[in-house]
Amino acid sequence: MKQEQQKLRKIIHIDMDAFFASIEQRDQPRLRNKPLVVGGSPWSRGVVATCSYEARPYGIHSAMSSYEAYRRCPEAIFIKGNMEKYKEVSREIMNIFHDCTDLVEPLSLDEAYLDVTENHWNIPSATLAAKEIRRMIYQTTGLTASAGVSYNKFLAKAASDYNKPDGLTVITPDRAEAFVKALPIGDFRGVGKVTKRKFDSLGIQTGEGLQQLSEERLVELFHKQGHVFYRQARGLDERPVNPERERKSLGKETTLSQDLLLVQDMLPVIEELLDQVLARLRKDGIRTKCIVLKIKFADFQQITRRSTLEHPSNDHAELLEALRSLLEEGTSGGDPVRLLGVTASEFYGPGEVTGGRGKVYKTVNYEQLRLF
Structure with missing residues (x-):
């Protein structure tokens, strides 16, 4: 390829x-x-x-x-x-990754990309490095890991899913074309339920079918993501492994003990979620300019509503009022609600950019946390 x-x-x-x-x-x-x-x-x-x-x-x-x-x-x-306990085991695993290379990009507690083009172990073969990492994980934690090895992130991730559990799959350049052609369309990066349904309606089930669509047609169908699909279908992905990957949201959600219909019954839940998010923001001296409300209804349909503030804030009353408006808008149909979530993003800390109310802020990167 x-x-x-x-x-x-x-x-x-x-x-x-x-x-x-x-x-x-x-x-x-x-x-x-x-x-x-x-x-x-x-x-x-x-x-x-x-x-x-x-x-x-x-x-x-x-x-x-x-x-x-x-x-x-x-x-x-x-x-x-x-x-x-899960976080502690994750730290043990991440330590093994960092023993091998500085270029580690965690995606979650149990998943990461590693660039081992150059590595601390001076192992020239990525396949041998992956075998050693899996051996050390098992020796340290008693757990198995699956690994994908390739020349870019898209193929490496697809390969790690290919032979689970406890598998190792290597996609070399000469294997890439056949691998991508046979890859189910749902395994391509960026293909969720809605996108998959659109591909299904076009009769596209695998990478081979995806290759038949021109880049122009894919952009027409999927906008900017169309460029990504076009390149993935040809085994291309230029994204580097980024240990400084930006994380831009902090959220908390809860499944309700029973479905709720009335805004006044949901507001205490929203307030409790907001309190938990604000506790972390205030601890780190962070303000947010965007607050997002997630609502999942009894039929599992889900919506999100967001409010962008005029200035960065960590004021409880101000953010709660914004959430109240979003809640009233999102539940206006009268359908019962089973889950609520609150997420803050667009973070700011002290700096040189003037914000509202005479205060001074600058944009900051902030660790993404899921407080479940």
Whole structure:
């Protein structure tokens, strides 16, 4: 596959196998070889965070309601999970990554890109480096990881999903064309449920079908993302592994114990979520200029509404009033609500750019946190 003079990097994508569930099965022998769901209880309107591989043949997956998971597999074991324990194991894994290379781009607690073109271990082969990383993860944590190795991030990530769990897949330049042609359209970066439905309507199921569309046609259909699809279909991705990747949101959400219809019943929930977000912002001296409300209805349809303030703020009353307006707008249809979320973005700290009310701010990068 022609690389258009793209410099061939050596990229590894590591993805832990059923991370939360695997930790619990490691620590609790009674859970081993059992269908295990980590998340909320089926009787408390919880959501699946992850599940063991024994649960997946039943069609259980992350973000599914716990009740639906129970309906599909009544014999599944449900546990709440321990986020602090998961974070500690994640730190152990990330330390291994950083032992190998400084170019580590974490995507979540259990997933990261590594550029090993040059590495501290002086291993010239990315495949051998990936094998050593997986060995050290298992030796240190007792957990398995799947790895994808290739010359760019898109192919490395697609490769890591190819042979899970405990797999290692290498996509060299001479294998890339055949690999991309056979790749299901849902595995391309940027293809979500809505985009996949559009591709399905066009009869496009794999990368081979995607290659038949011109760049102009893809842009017509998908706007800027069309350029990305065109290049992915040809095995191209220039994005570097970026250890300084910007994170620009801080959010908290909760599934309600029962569906709510009235704004006055939802406001206390919104206020509690806002309090948790503001506690972290104020601790770090950060203000936000954009507040986002997430609403998921009883039928699982989901909307977001956002408000951009005139000036950066961490004032509780001001932000709550903005959320109240968004809530009234978003629930005007009278449909019952099962989940609410509050997210802040566009962060500012002290600096040189003048903001509102005579204060001075500058834009800052801020770590993305999910406070579940």
